[in-house]
Amino acid sequence: MKVETTLWWDARGNCIRYIDQTLLPNEYKIGECRDIERWATAIRRLEVRGAPALGVAGGYGVALASVLADEESFSRFMDKVRRDGEYLRATRPTAINLGWGIDRVLGRMAVEASIPAARLAAIAEAEEIAREDTECCHAIGDFGASLLPDNCTVMTHCNAGALACSSWGTALGVIRSAVKRGKEVKVIACETRPLLQGARLTAWELDRDGIDVTVITDSMAAHVLRTRKIDAVIVGADRITRDAVFNKIGTYGHAISAKHHGIPFYVAAPRSTFDPVNGEKDVIIEERKRDEVTTLGQRIFVPPGAGVLNFGFDATPIDLVTAVVTECGVFRPPIDIKALLSRPAVK
Ligand code: MRU
Secondary structure, three states, rough: OOOOOOEEEEOOEEEEEEEEEOOOOOOOOOOEEOHHHHHHHHHHOOOOOOOHHHHHHHHHHHHHHHOOOOOOOHHHHHHHHHHHHHHHHOOOOHHHHHHHHHHHHHEEEEEEOOOHHHHHHHHHHHHHHHHHHHHHHHHEEEEEEEOOOOOEEEEEOOOOOOHHHOOOOOHHHHHHOOOOOOOEEEEEEEEOOOOOOHHHHHHHHHHHHEEEEEOOOHHHHHHHOOOOOEEEEEOOOEOOOOOOOEEOOOOOHHHHHHHHHOOOOOEEOOOOEEEOOHHHHHHHEEEOOOOHHEEOOOEEEOOOOOOOOOEEEEEOOOOOOHEEEEOOOEEEOOOOOHHHHHOOOOO
């Protein structure tokens, strides 16, 4: 089975359903979520992950909160749903899409006049976010595919695929669209320590689609860029500010190596990933738990006395980026984010 949708609203069960990404590639399991605490845990544990998918997760989280809230007055009901939204927003600070999805559904609910109408509006808006995300990914794919040579090898990092979005993917969407056009694309997937989204998820997705994929350890990337014919590096993003692209830890190093070797470095992301307000210094880079770095399976391989740093993301200065591929086209830095966000939505 191909990955069609990463997460969705189950109208019969009044709950969220999603592919549990912590179990892949060994087990394909659909999780279900019926309460906010559990949804916050699913987001923190990366059962659902990837910036655009987190936007959808934020939207469905608010929809779930609206179904669960049993306050009698409309204002108390909205206060409760907003509190749950804030709780979900705090689970992961770097990807801007999570808060964007939460705010969009809260905004849609606030204009309704009754609790039943607000609940229906919340579910409809969250589903609309998911639908638009798929549409954006296909548009990104179409614009980005034109950047790739007919016969090429590209390197990617982490997972910016169908699993990181509603479907299709951003960076992997570009690769999928290029393959669909008949281009021959080979992919080098960096494993992405410590949680191995590249090895586990990117390789799984591409392999299932019959796209040629080779996994390397992260520390091999510079050597591969130097010694193999790599035509482009293409990654997704968790947040794009005027001065930097935030993406999975390790991205910055790939951007430096690509620049040094004269290889284009592309970022593929929908407009929901752009931050029109903050600069690099204002953004919190998520720091995760020690055991993700010290433990593999049951085995601990860092002595207890040693310190550990576990940054989830890094910031790549915008001048290392050749172009950002969005659903509105390809933009070369410097990018006027406010102008980009004020363009009409893709329909
Ligand atoms: O910690 P994760 O797995 O949520 O990090 C995901 C990434 O860094 C992706 O590259 C990014 O969200 C872009 S996904 C289209």
